Amino acid sequence: MVTLECWPALKPWLVCFGRLEMHLPDFVPDGTVMTALHMSRKKKKFSISEFERGADERLPRNLGKWCYSLSLSLSPPRSLQISLATPVPPESVEKRGLIRRPKNRKAVNVEAFEGGVEQNLLQIKAQNHMAESQATSIIGMTMGTSDTEIVLSNTELFAQPQLGEQSQAGFSAPEQKLLKGKNPVQGRKASNAAIEAGVLSDVDAKEGMTERLQKKDLAQDPEHTDQMATESRGRAVSLSSEQREHTRGSSYAEQLPGADELVAGIKYRRSQRELSWGLLCKLLLLLSKNVVKSPTSARTRRLSRHSTAMAALYPEQSGRKLMKEAVEREAELDGVAVIGEVGDSEEEEMTEEEAETEEPESEELSMKTPAFIRTKAYRPSPLLSTPRSLKTAASRFSPKPPLAQQAAKRTVMAPRRKREPALPSSLVKKIFSHYAKVPVARDAFKVVEKCVEVYFRQLSNDLEAYTMHARRKTVQEADLELLMRRQGLVTDKMPLHVLIERHLPLEYRKLLIPVAMSGNKVIPHK
Amino acid sequence: MKRAAPRSTLRTLIKRHKPQLCLAAYADLLVHLNFLLFLHRLAEEARANAFESKSKTIKSEHTMAAAKVILKKSRG
Numbered sequence: 127m128v129t130l131e132c133w134p135a136l137k138p139w140l141v142c143f144g145r146l147e148m149h150l151p152d153f154v155p156d157g158t159v160m161t162a163l164h165m166s167r168k169k170k171k172f173s174i175s176e177f178e179r180g181a182d183e184r185l186p187r188n189l190g191k192w193c194y195s196l197s198l199s200l201s202p203p204r205s206l207q208i209s210l211a212t213p214v215p216p217e218s219v220e221k222r223g224l225i226r227r228p229k230n231r232k233a234v235n236v237e238a239f240e241g242g243v244e245q246n247l248l249q250i251k252a253q254n255h256m257a258e259s260q261a262t263s264i265i266g267m268t269m270g271t272s273d274t275e276i277v278l279s280n281t282e283l284f285a286q287p288q289l290g291e292q293s294q295a296g297f298s299a300p301e302q303k304l305l306k307g308k309n310p311v312q313g314r315k316a317s318n319a320a321i322e323a324g325v326l327s328d329v330d331a332k333e334g335m336t337e338r339l340q341k342k343d344l345a346q347d348p349e350h351t352d353q354m355a356t357e358s359r360g361r362a363v364s365l366s367s368e369q370r371e372h373t374r375g376s377s378y379a380e381q382l383p384g385a386d387e388l389v390a391g392i393k394y395r396r397s398q399r400e401l402s403w404g405l406l407c408k409l410l411l412l413l414s415k416n417v418v419k420s421p422t423s424a425r426t427r428r429l430s431r432h433s434t435a436m437a438a439l440y441p442e443q444s445g446r447k448l449m450k451e452a453v454e455r456e457a458e459l460d461g462v463a464v465i466g467e468v469g470d471s472e473e474e475e476m477t478e479e480e481a482e483t484e485e486p487e488s489e490e491l492s493m494k495t496p497a498f499i500r501t502k503a504y505r506p507s508p509l510l511s512t513p514r515s516l517k518t519a520a521s522r523f524s525p526k527p528p529l530a531q532q533a534a535k536r537t538v539m540a541p542r543r544k545r546e547p548a549l550p551s552s553l554v555k556k557i558f559s560h561y562a563k564v565p566v567a568r569d570a571f572k573v574v575e576k577c578v579e580v581y582f583r584q585l586s587n588d589l590e591a592y593t594m595h596a597r598r599k600t601v602q603e604a605d606l607e608l609l610m611r612r613q614g615l616v617t618d619k620m621p622l623h624v625l626i627e628r629h630l631p632l633e634y635r636k637l638l639i640p641v642a643m644s645g646n647k648v649i650p651h652k
Numbered sequence: 653m654k655r656a657a658p659r660s661t662l663r664t665l666i667k668r669h670k671p672q673l674c675l676a677a678y679a680d681l682l683v684h685l686n687f688l689l690f691l692h693r694l695a696e697e698a699r700a701n702a703f704e705s706k707s708k709t710i711k712s713e714h715t716m717a718a719a720k721v722i723l724k725k726s727r728g
Contacts, residue, residue, distance in 0.1 A: 615689050625685060
């Protein structure tokens, strides 16, 4: 290790390296002895303080590897106390860039820097996760969260694209917001007749059926609360948008007489929301229809409300998860007498988190008993129409295991997500055309894309074979090198490092190729 | 001109095929290198095919033939 006492011996080295320009990572701690390589040349004698000052000035511009190693070796604080006294270089403006960094003169800097590099590369990924995690932490049990809060609290794996701005009393803003954004049909206020006519987007037989179902509920219970209206709406919408196969549910709908007028006005608000949740509602509704023929009033009501509310809240992607949860919910709900009331409150006041967990259950149940739900849901609704009661009820229900359900939701989402990752086609095109040097037809790119897929499959198989052979579970660089050797890319005449240098950008080269520095330092640190 | 290697995408791709496998710290860079070299060979072969048929652009049939050869070569 070079100490201060060795300085005189290093003078000739300074002269030799005076004109060298090499790139160094910027994390070299300032204040350490940086070579003012240029400056050192001019002096026969130089003092440490002068040297350091010069190094400080030169540091951002010209970091030679020698300087780096030297600085590192000199990093122990005791040897540099003089230079470290002034964190801010007196004159040079160049040092500004380094001033920001906290001076860390330990050798760990290298690793910290590389860690920072890694983090930067993965920053984008992290941001998404962080946003979600932050949102979940924020959510809590807030009722009637603001739009932004709801957006933050959205624990969906995918960012929800549409978020309208709408706040309605008693209804969770996000629901409405999301529905509004997603609802292509803006003319919800039209009478049910219009709906029946299939004005709904993705008009299906289902949609008409759901409409009829809604009407039936309305007819039986003229006092709807907005919830009910929206629920039925949402169900109708969800059904129509989601399930085309389900015709069983329609049986209920057909029975209903047409009581359009009542439904139309009340449902408007909800319908928008619910349309966006079509997928969820559809699935749940179908299940509910099939499974439960005569559910308890409370349960059905709750389920229906949940389903509609949840359907509104959550994107279609969570539909599958909701279905599963709905099944669970259904089991739970059996025998619960007062669930209906809670259901109402839950529906309205639940945050996205809650809704997530509860939505599938309610939706499923509501789907199972569309007719019954509506009729029975109506009766208790007047009792709990006040938002206050709803809030309290919702808060009671919010503690439901959100984490477990969220986890379940995530696992359901995971298989969906797996289909998505693929190399960006623009990148493939660019690389291919760069290597081809002649214009390439567009159809040829499709062939290339397929080739790439096959290639990756082969690659993973081979890597697995090599790693298993070495009785390891992690693919190492040695495995990659072996693969390239077998492919004929790496030969005795063409070592791997040459390939790295030829094809990879500089930053990766530095990470991959270990460089030995003086003072027993190797970059990257092994 | 050179773009950053999509490291996370590469890792997810391999994870999708072989979930029991995981990549070392810089192994995905070497995977990217391998991928670049693969595309390089593919492009060269396709270009050679195109020149053989005296066309100045690479067409899909050139690429198809090239792919067959190169994929066989890069089986390891």
